Amino acid sequence: MSRSYEARMLRRAAKEKEEEELRRQQDLQDIRYMKEALRQAAKAAAIGEVPIGCVIVHEGKIIGRGYNRRNTDKSTLAHAEITAIRKASKALDDWRLEECTLYVTLEPCQMCSGAIVQARIPRVVMGCRNPKAGCAGSILNLLQMKEFNHRVEITEGVLGEECSNILKRFFADLRIRLKNEKNEKIHKKETDLPEDQS
Numbered sequence: 012m013s014r015s016y017e018a019r020m021l022r023r024a025a026k027e028k029e030e031e032e033l034r035r036q037q038d039l040q041d042i043r044y045m046k047e048a049l050r051q052a053a054k055a056a057a058i059g060e061v062p063i064g065c066v067i068v069h070e071g072k073i074i075g076r077g078y079n080r081r082n083t084d085k086s087t088l089a090h091a092e093i094t095a096i097r098k099a100s101k102a103l104d105d106w107r108l109e110e111c112t113l114y115v116t117l118e119p120c121q122m123c124s125g126a127i128v129q130a131r132i133p134r135v136v137m138g139c140r141n142p143k144a145g146c147a148g149s150i151l152n153l154l155q156m157k158e159f160n161h162r163v164e165i166t167e168g169v170l171g172e173e174c175s176n177i178l179k180r181f182f183a184d185l186r187i188r189l190k191n192e193k194n195e196k197i198h199k200k201e202t203d204l205p206e207d208q209s
């Protein structure tokens with residue numbers, strides 16, 4: 012084996028090790044910030060909203076947080092991502108969020124995906140997919156259309172199970188609540204009926 016070949020192999024191995032370490036660190040960061048997004052989602056659940064949460068990170072710092080408040084605010088615009096984007100833009104004093112990563116527990120809808128592209132966010136990390144409304148790969152992939160001048164790197168499945176479980180739990184609780192309410196109504200109707208006079 013020639014000396015230069017050996018040196019080349021050693022350099023390559025060192026580079027691969029370095030890249031692996033960077034990936035490992037990014038994975039750890041992704042988990043850390045997704046936990047923050049989950050914390051936002053829990054805030055939504057606490058006020059009876061579908062639990063979806065989002066954070067935006069710039070240079071290792073969270074500069075925007077948001078959670079779903081659509082019913083509370085009676086606004087289509089009150090999605091977690093839109094709120095987080097608004098806050099991040101305020102923090103950076105810029106509509107461009109070019110060096111930011113957006114973490115969201117559920118795949119963004121068409122409105123939020125559009126806003127992400129508009130804000131030039133380079134990377135999105137999402138927890139679980141939304142097969143019925145997701146526009147980052149499920150129904151459409153607005154984040155990676157070659158026709159647009161900006162495309163977004165997507166990392167998916169980070170704490171995917173937790174992100175999906177918080178939704179499942181919310182809907183299971185909601186079903187129980189609605190069932191109980193219905194039963195109460197039926198019970199009330201029965202007791203309200205006039206006594207049999209015969």
Ligand SMILES: [Zn+2]
Pocket residue numbers: 090091092119120121122123124
């Ligand atoms: Zn949305």
